[in-house]
Amino acid sequence: MEFDIVSLSRLQFAITALYHFLFVPLTLGLSVILAIMETVYVMTGRLVWRQMTKFWGTLFGINFVMGVATGIVMEFQFGMNWSYYSHYVGDIFGAPLAIEGLMAFFLEATFVGLFFFGWDKLSKLGHLMVTYLVAAGSNMSALWILIANGWMQNPVGSAFNPQTMRMEVTDFFAVLFNPVAQAKFVHTVSAGYVTASIFVLGVSAWYLLKGRSTELAKRSMTIAASFGLAASLSVVVLGDESGYLSSEHQKMKLAAIEAAWDTEPPPASFTAFGFPDQEARETHYAVHIPWVMGLIGTRSLDTAIPGISELVENNKTYIRNGIKAYDALEQIRIAGPKGQVSEEIQAQFEDNGQWLGYALLLKRYVDDPRLATEEQIVKAANDTVPGVLPLFWSFRIMVGLGFFFILLTGTFFYLSGRRRLDQHRWLLKVAVFSIPLPWIAAEMGWIVAEFGRQPWIIEGVLPTAMAVSNLGASTVLLTIAGFVAIYTVLIVIEMGLMIRAIKDGPAPDSNPEAMLAPASIVPAE
Structure with a gap:
């Protein structure tokens, strides 16, 4: 990596984003699992479900606090490290970011407090509604940040204003219902549901291996297995939708993911294994599966998926068209807001303005x-x-990993239906050791999404190299070191608190028979 301001700014944002996303998926998924558990408690009156909700709620709370603390820093980085980006697209990007802040810090945080301190102050139904609002707030917070991110991948509902030299909103509803943003949202939250399910499954399996809190553990595993299986299946389906949209809006990303150097006759094959060599533009030891990529990427048998070489040739044309737009823009700027510009120059910009970003790629040279x-x-x-x-x-x-999660949750879903969750110790050990895997899958997903659209910070509009602030490399290096140190301490603290809470386990059962008794037998609270 070159230690210039662009590379260092990218590295800093990547580090803080990957750290932050260690906390986000568990928050998204646990909030929904808590709502499911408390719903069963309200419907049945069995105190074991209240105990479950409180126990997993404690782990949710620890994770939620860390997620908020690490998320705040990311928003400040837009002004600190990416000031030109903030200036260029602030009118568009700022709106969903502000709404996300309101969702996270007002709706979500307020009801998280009521969740923890309202057990003995609210009615059963009232507290259940609070739990549902916590889940809604968590997921709505993710929606708005992914609307902002989706716009960066597919900048719809906006246009460049040559007078202000900024991107401006032309259709907010197009930004809101951007198909890329919606696909990213449902795919991301489903991944969060899988993460929480595997976490609950693994921790519950550990309890069964230790012979502790077995009734709580078995019920938790049943919820996690069923919810996790549905979420794992949806992740695959929704991931396929994201891939299909990439074939429409981010062709180069899709070609790079598949190491498709040249355009194949349709339907294209899928490269299951290989070692891509970017300099030679070939994939060594490639193992191809015929037709699969064409069916996934285009959902047809006769549509070609362009290869990297063809896309590079197309981009040369786009760059030349962008130069025409840049030339017209410079003449518009010289004329000023009140100046007269010929119709020919106006037409030149209007005809080629969509390629302006490609001309900006030349600023590097x-x-x-x-x-x-x-x-x-x-x-x-x-x-x-x-x-x-x-x-x-x-x-x-x-x-x-996604297919492994389907196999794992499906297996435990079958065992829960047969009431055999604790009869295969080796499977319980597999569940325990699988706890970190959803986080690895989630981080890989973000690498695909964000690294895959380089060199663009906004696809086809603004190159990453132009979006950075005018900072010294030493300044960014210092902040990177600071963030890594602070975030590492936060992760160690979070892991310590989570492990301690898991080892302590749920509150001890003062009356085990009452914990499992139906509502008609349990005395009024």
């Missing part, structure tokens, strides 16, 4: 894109190819 040589245009076009090897393997690790 020349101050004025209009003076770019053919060699520089070729270099800029080649820059549109992201790192193929990390994308290729990150995607396959994520997908492989």
Whole structure:
């Protein structure tokens, strides 16, 4: 990696985002599992379900606090490290970010407090509604941040204003209902549900192995297995939708994920295994599965998926068109707000304005894109190819783990139906050792999503290299070191608190028979 301001700013945001996302999936999933458990408690009156809700709620609370603490820093980075990005698209990106803040810090945080301190102050139904609002707040918070992120992947409902030199909203509902954003939202929250399910499954399996809190553990595993199986299946289906949308809006990302160097006759094959070589533009020891990629990527038998070489050639044309837009824009800027610009110049910008971002790719090599040589245009076009090897393997690790989660949750779902959850100790050990795997899958997913759209911070509109603040490399290095140190301490604290809460277990049963008794037998609280 080159230690320039762009690479360091990217590294800092990647580190803080990956740290933050260690907490997000568990918060999303546990909030829904808590709502399910408390619903059963309200419907049956069995105190064991209240005990379960409180116990898993404690772990949710620890994770929620850490998620909020690490998430705040990410929002401040837009002004600190990405000031030109904030200036360029602040009118669009700021709205969902502000709504996300309201969802997270007002709705969610308020009801989290009521969840913990309202058990003896609210009615059963009232407290259940609080728990549902906590789950809704958590998921709505994710919705708005993913609307913002989805717009960066597919910038709809907006247009560049040559007078203000900024992107502006033209259709807020197009931004809101951006198909890429909606697909990312449902895929991400489903991944969070899987993460929480595997976590509950693994911790419950540990209790069964230790012979502790077995009634709580078995019921928790039943909820986790059924909820986790549904979520695991939905992740695969929704991930397929994300891949299909990439074939429409982010063709280069899809080609890089598949190491598709050249366009194949449709339907394209899927490369199950191999070692991509970006310099040679070939994949060594490749194992291909015929037709699969064409069916997944295009849902047809006769539509081709363009390869990297073809897309690079297309981007050369886009860069040349972008230079025309840049030339017209410079003349519009010189004329000023009140100046007269010929209809020919206006038409030149309108015809080529959509390619302006491609001309900005040349800023890495020349101050004025209009003076770019053919060699520089070729270099800029080649820059549109992201790192193929990390994308290729990150995607396959994520997908492989996804199918493993279906197998794991499906197995325990079957065992729970047969009431045999504690009869296979080796399976319980597998569940315990599987606890970290959803986080690995989630982090791989974010690497695919964010690393895959480089060199763009906004796909086709603004290159990452132009979005950074004018900071010194030493300043960013210092903040990276600070963030890594502080976040590592936070993770150690969180892990310590979680492990201690798990070892302590739920509150002891003062009357085990009453914990399992139906509502008609349990004395009034």
